Amino acid sequence: MKDLRFVFADEELVAEFLKFAKEHTREKTTRLLTLYKKNSQIVTDDYKGHNVWKILKSIFWQKQVRRCAICEKELNEINSYDVEHYIPKTEFWWYAYHTANYYVACGTCNRIEKNDEFPFFSPTPLINYEKRKLFSNCYPLLINPLHENPYDxxxxxxxxxxxxxxxxxxxxxxxxxxxxxxxxxxxxxxxxxxxxxxxxxxxxxxxxxxxxxxxxxxxxxxxxxxxxxxxxxxxxxxxxxxxxxxxxxxxxxxxxxxxx
Ligand SMILES: [Zn+2]
Known part of the structure; x- marks a missing residue:
């Protein structure tokens, strides 16, 4: 597992984040909020045609020295890896377009092993969009390599x-x-x-x-x-x-x- 805390100090990445946020974050999060208000749930299909994260793939790939952030497998084939959301986008959809939530991981780590698992140290209150502020008081049990050093x-x-x-x-x-x-x-x-x-x-x-x-x-x-x-x-x-x-x-x- 790689220490990724450098990403927020990397000028090229920060410039990409700003561009991404300007073009997508507000607009697409507002769209999800509208859907949520209709159905009280966001599902994977709601992202169809809106999976814009792939535009960040190549820069993360390059900055992570062409390896999965989690298992450090070498990533050669662009379709075999993803922009992974540390906080899963289906359950916590308001983080889907949040640029501090991304890194590149292989398909095995992202889609097969982790999928949408995101356990908290118990006891944890139910968190939904209305209670989203509670998230910052909870303690996820997955190491976040963007904010803490896995080597510790x-x-x-x-x-x-x-x-x-x-x-x-x-x-x-x-x-x-x-x-x-x-x-x-x-x-x-x-x-x-x-x-x-x-x-x-x-x-x-x-x-x-x-x-x-x-x-x-x-x-x-x-x-x-x-x-x-x-x-x-x-x-x-x-x-x-x-x-x-x-x-x-x-x-x-x-x-x-x-x-x-
Ligand atoms: Zn991996």
């Missing part, structure tokens, strides 16, 4: 898969977390199926086993961190930009890593 939640574990004995990279909550943070880290891992505990989708399986070259680079980095080797920084500096920009690499460099 996870450690990277290199291990062999119990069933296949293949090398895999998984995430686990950091040991120092308090109960609430731990619940948030675990919920994020579970909802996105980052550690393959739910049904094993072929696309996810391939991705979590990663390509062996990438695995070996990160494994070597992890070994250098664990052994406190003097050439650690030099090794990191010489990695390809693609590897260096991985959230996994950042977590490893912070020492949040275990080799089993």
């Amino acid at each position: 939640y996870f450690r990277v574990i290199f291990q062999a898969d119990a069933k296949t004995n293949k090398k895999v990279v998984v995430l686990a909550p950091l040991k120092k977390l308090d109960d609430l943070q731990r619940q948030k880290a675990i919920t994020t891992i579970t909802i996105f199926n980052l550690n393959l505990k739910k049904e094993l989708l072929p696309s996810r399986k391939v991705q979590m086993e990663w390509n062996i070259k990438l695995y070996n680079k990160l494994f070597k980095l992890a070994q250098k961190v664990k052994n406190n080797e003097p050439d650690l920084q030099e090794y990191f500096d010489n990695l390809d930009e693609d590897y260096k920009n991985l959230g996994y690499a950042s977590m490893i460099m912070k020492g949040n890593v275990e080799i089993i």
Whole structure:
């Protein structure tokens, strides 16, 4: 999972957000409000023909160094990834065109694993449009990489898969977390199926086993961190930009890593 807090400081992205907001946010949110007042519910079909988020795809793709914000799979085919809404647009439709709610995620993370799941720390009052102000008092159990650093939640574990004995990279909550943070880290891992505990989708399986070259680079980095080797920084500096920009690499460099 990648730390995306840079997006609000990136001049190019901010310019795109302003353009998007000017062209779409007010007009399309007003349209949804009109529909809501008629039906008291917004459904997926209400967005048909109004899914303008795809115009933000390429800039996010480029800024996220061509990887899914959640699982960090490489994104090559434009139809295989989406502009994901951190706050789901069906239940919380008034956030659908809110530009602080977006990043790019692969189709598996967005459409299959997360879908519209968005749990809160209980007890949470019912939130609808009329009670939308209550949202800011609630505590979502999904880490929001746009506003908080995921590297403060996870450690990277290199291990062999119990069933296949293949090398895999998984995430686990950091040991120092308090109960609430731990619940948030675990919920994020579970909802996105980052550690393959739910049904094993072929696309996810391939991705979590990663390509062996990438695995070996990160494994070597992890070994250098664990052994406190003097050439650690030099090794990191010489990695390809693609590897260096991985959230996994950042977590490893912070020492949040275990080799089993
Ligand atoms: Zn993904």
